[in-house]
Amino acid sequence: MILPPSLLRIRIRNKNTSFSLWLPLFLIWPLVLLAMVILSPLVLICAVLLWPMGLAKPVLLTGPSLFRLFCSIKGLEVSVEKSSERVLISVR
Amino acid sequence: MTENRRQILDMLSEGKISADEAERLLTLLEQPASGGTRGSDTGEGRKSSPKYLRVVVEEDGESGSERVNVRVPMALIRSGVKLAALIPGDATKRMNEKLRENGIDIDMGNLKSEDLEDLVDALADMEVDVQDGKEHVRVFVE
Numbered sequence: 566m567i568l569p570p571s572l573l574r575i576r577i578r579n580k581n582t583s584f585s586l587w588l589p590l591f592l593i594w595p596l597v598l599l600a601m602v603i604l605s606p607l608v609l610i611c612a613v614l615l616w617p618m619g620l621a622k623p624v625l626l627t628g629p630s631l632f633r634l635f636c637s638i639k640g641l642e643v644s645v646e647k648s649s650e651r652v653l654i655s656v657r
Numbered sequence: 658m659t660e661n662r663r664q665i666l667d668m669l670s671e672g673k674i675s676a677d678e679a680e681r682l683l684t685l686l687e688q689p690a691s692g693g694t695r696g697s698d699t700g701e702g703r704k705s706s707p708k709y710l711r712v713v714v715e716e717d718g719e720s721g722s723e724r725v726n727v728r729v730p731m732a733l734i735r736s737g738v739k740l741a742a743l744i745p746g747d748a749t750k751r752m753n754e755k756l757r758e759n760g761i762d763i764d765m766g767n768l769k770s771e772d773l774e775d776l777v778d779a780l781a782d783m784e785v786d787v788q789d790g791k792e793h794v795r796v797f798v799e
Binding site: 622 | 709720722724725727728729737740743745
C-alpha cells in the first residue's frame with residue numbers, strides 16, 4: 566500500500582544561523598481525504614458530460630494519478646551545500 | 658557479505674571513498690537480499706529495480722566547494738509518466754510542436770508506462786560520470 570508522505574524536513578544552515586523545520590504533512594491527510602470525497606461526485610458529473618468528447622477517461626483518472634504522484638514524492642531529497650552553507654529539503 | 662562490508666568501511670576510514678559512496682556501496686550490498694523476495698513477484702533472475710535516481714554535482718571553486726545532491730524516487734518518475742499519459746491528444750500535439758521548436762524531438766504520445774518499466778530496469782546499469790577540471794557530475798541509480 567502506498568502511503569502519502571508524512572513529514573517534510575527543511576534544514577537551512579549558514580554561518581550565522583542554523584535551523585531545522587519538520588512539517589507534519591500527515592496533518593493534511595484528513596483534508597485531502599475530505600477534498601477527495603467532496604470532489605468525487607463533481608468529477609463523476611464532469612466525466613459524464615465530457616464523455617461524448619472522449620475526455621471522460623482523463624477526467625476520471627487525473628485525481629488518482631495526482632494522488633499517486635503526491636505519494637511518490639516520499640523519498641525525494643534535495644541538498645545544496647556551499648562551504649559552510651547548506652539547504653536540505655527532504656520528504657519522508 | 659560481512660567481508661565486503663568491512664572492506665567498504667576500511668576504505669571509508671582510510672579516506673579512499675566518501676561517506677556518500679560508502680552508503681551507496683552498502684546499499685548495493687544489501688540489494689540482493691531484499692531483491693530475493695521481490696524476485697518472486699517480478700520473475701526469476703530479474704534484478705531488483707532501482708529505487709532512486711541520484712544526481713550529484715560537485716565543484717571545488719575558489720570560494721569553497723559546492724555540492725548539489727538530488728535524490729529522486731523512481732516511483733515519482735513512474736507516476737509522472739502515468740500522469741502524462743492522461744494528457745489529451747490535442748495538448749500532446751501542441752507540446753510536441755513546442756518541444757520540436759526548442760530542438761527536442763520527442764513524441765510525448767509515445768511515453769507509456771509499460772515502456773517505462775523496461776527503461777527503468779535498464780537504468781540499473783547506467784552511470785554517468787563527467788569530470789571537467791574541478792567540476793564533477795554524476796548521474797546514477799540506486
